Amino acid sequence: MKKRLGAIIYRTLKNDLTFDEIMDVIEIPKAKQFGDYSFPCFVLAAVYKKNPHQIALELEGKFHDEFITQAAAAGPYINFRLNREIVSMECLQTIGPYQSAEKTKVMTIDFSSPNIAKPFSMGHLRSTVIGQAIANLGERCGYNVIRINHIGDWGTQFGKLIAAYKRWGNEESVKENPIQELFRLYVKFHEEAAVFSDLIEEGRSWFKRLEDGDTDALKLWKWFREVSLEDFQRVYKLLGVQFDAYNGEAFYNDQLSHISDLLEERGLLKHSEGAMVVPLDNVNLPPCLIRKSDGATLYATRDLAAAFYRKETYKFNKSLYVVGMEQSMHFKQVFAVVEKMGFSWHKDIHHIPFGFILKDGKKMSTRKGKIVLLEKVIKETISAAKANIEMKNPELENKDEVASAVGVGAIIFHDLKNDRTTNIEFSLDEMLKFEGETGPYVQYTHARACSLLRKGSGIKSEKTRALTDEHSWEVQKLLVQYGQVIQSSFEKYDPSILAKYLLHVSRVFNSYYAKVKILEGNQSLTSRLLLVQSVRDVLKDGLSILGIKAPEKM
Structure with a gap:
């Protein structure tokens, strides 16, 4: 959706900005009443020699494409509403596991x-x-x-x-x-x-x-x-x-001698207090020590x-x-x-x-014996998951297998939902939570989607229709961002982008589940089941990328 909107803006602006410059600034408004996407006109101020609010007012009527139902100026922004019919049909027919690019x-x-x-x-x-x-x-x-x-x-x-x-x-x-x-x-x-x-x-x-x-x-x-x-x-x-x-x-x-020889051949090795170093003053770094004085x-x-x-x-x-x-x-x-x-x-x-x-606010020290054994933590989370299953769903098949998937998933997700550059305080209690912003919550949402699809499998299907109601729209808007989320997570080497996205999908889908009778027999039933299927596929696929299994029953 974002690329398609970006192409429309690029065409309308007649090369005043590059496509990449446009894509870099398109954003999703914080409040949904402002629309589906926003384009800030600050980036055009230097080009048009006008203030961004004036630019937005002049541009709002120039976007002509069936993909857009509204382009409205709001201060220095142009807020866009997308054609729900078009987006919904594409979402229901194409969204699923992220298709891997050809490995070249x-x-x-x-x-x-x-x-x-x-x-x-x-x-x-x-x-x-x-x-x-x-x-x-x-x-x-x-x-x-x-x-x-x-x-x-x-x-x-x-x-x-x-x-x-x-x-x-x-x-x-x-x-x-x-x-x-x-x-x-x-x-x-x-x-x-x-x-x-x-x-x-x-x-x-x-x-x-x-x-x-x-x-x-x-x-x-x-x-x-x-x-x-x-x-x-x-x-x-x-x-x-x-x-x-x-x-x-x-x-x-x-x-190692080959490395020393290469450095020697290029005249990069220098003596420093008996040691051999490569000076890095040219990039404002301390010298790189290659060999100590004892060799x-x-x-x-x-x-x-x-x-x-x-x-x-x-x-x-x-x-x-x-x-x-x-x-x-x-x-x-x-x-x-x-x-x-x-x-x-x-x-x-x-x-x-x-x-x-x-x-306790300090880095774990192996030398002083102050560590927490990972295997012990994994076994404790699996045991806690098993106890949870015994209490809430004692008739569940493959209890041990599901407990292992949930326990290990809890540990992995607890780490990956955090920005990788932040420090994390070890807390077994936090890892053992199975509600809120946790891996088990996403896994449970996946299992709920699987349950709905099992219940709906025997219902006579109708042709696919666009889902344009507010509750369906919120889910679909998220689903069509999946490919973009994968790309962004990789480009920034940050799995937390994907983990947070899966939490967002789970929350919005559970809200949809609470407000809409998904299995109600009417003309949109097939489309609602396709939407549930898309949610299931995205959650399962996203969890697998994070290294987490997605049980069909919990």
Whole structure:
């Protein structure tokens, strides 16, 4: 609808503005009495050398198209009312699951990325579910998406863990409960190191042995990695998340010298207090540290190696990194180095930052053992959903399957309904709510639509007629925006746009359900059922993009 209106305005203005400039300013009025869309004439003030109110008055009678029933000046705006007959027929006949564009481009997306030998905590949830949703949006918008889990499996923390295992660990305890035992050792190391500072050097020594290929150190590291990945898979299965590659930091060990050579060849590496850096004064950034004075590589070196590997292997058109906001400077430096090296694809790599999940107003700390285990939270929400079903619909089929869909959906939606850049305070009570602005509310609305369609399936159908009453119009206006919402969510890398839209559709549809006798036998019955079907399809499709299942019964 917006594009069609934009084309009419563009034609009427006779090229005074570009089509994109017009599309950028068309808006939906806050109050529905002002119409369906508004065009602010401020953007024409400089062109016509008149005040916006005068421009609106002069233009209001010049829009001639059957798609518009009214164009009225209101202050500096022109408010448009659309032809409900035309919009309704298009909505009822075409709205449904968003048709994916032909996949002609490649996008890599790096998300989740937990550290091995540490529990999968609530702190890892945001990257995982935001990344999954953006990956799904990318697929709908014409990309072959490569999902990458850049596991944290290298660095001095593994020297610390090996030192802790050698001092206090035993094989049987790790085999019996791998992640919990390794995590206990990691926390104990930091507690002891606060008292006995020589432990820090011991940890560094073990990491040096690991880097040098020491057999004992490598054997333990590989074991820790294997049991960690097995544990992660259990959580990913609960969330319905899959990856195409698990190439972690260690994968790039043999590619680091190539990065140093490339930088050396281009004369970009400089000595700084014994370390090797790439100066970035040209873009007002601190120097990017490539090698420390002892020759050790850093995150930047590995992320450069990963960027080049992904470009060469996947030939991406777009490469995304869904990593916390605290890493923003790091990625600015890495991307600036790629640009300074002369590679034009630096403009195709993007950091997608997000805020923290806080506990009592503070970031969760793995080192201090202050975390909330994600798997525990998932199981608690599923259990709460099961109890809710037992109380409200004890005869429901597939209760366990529905409880899992509702419990996991509650967690994912609770995250994705928030703007990704905001911090979220962890609250199990909030996640366990099944009413209001929640995933279960959207799922229940979908189930309600399915129920109506089941009840209406045996009723004799009539031909499709336009629905032009006020209640139907509010639903249809929203439904025809679905494709635009998908595009906007992807372009802004913000799944909350889609999540909020699904909440809006649910609220408006439930209002429609309360005010209109949908199954009443009259000439518009077929059209009303088609409208219900469109709502069902949009809710199911939108939830699936967010990584949430849509049960047909709840």
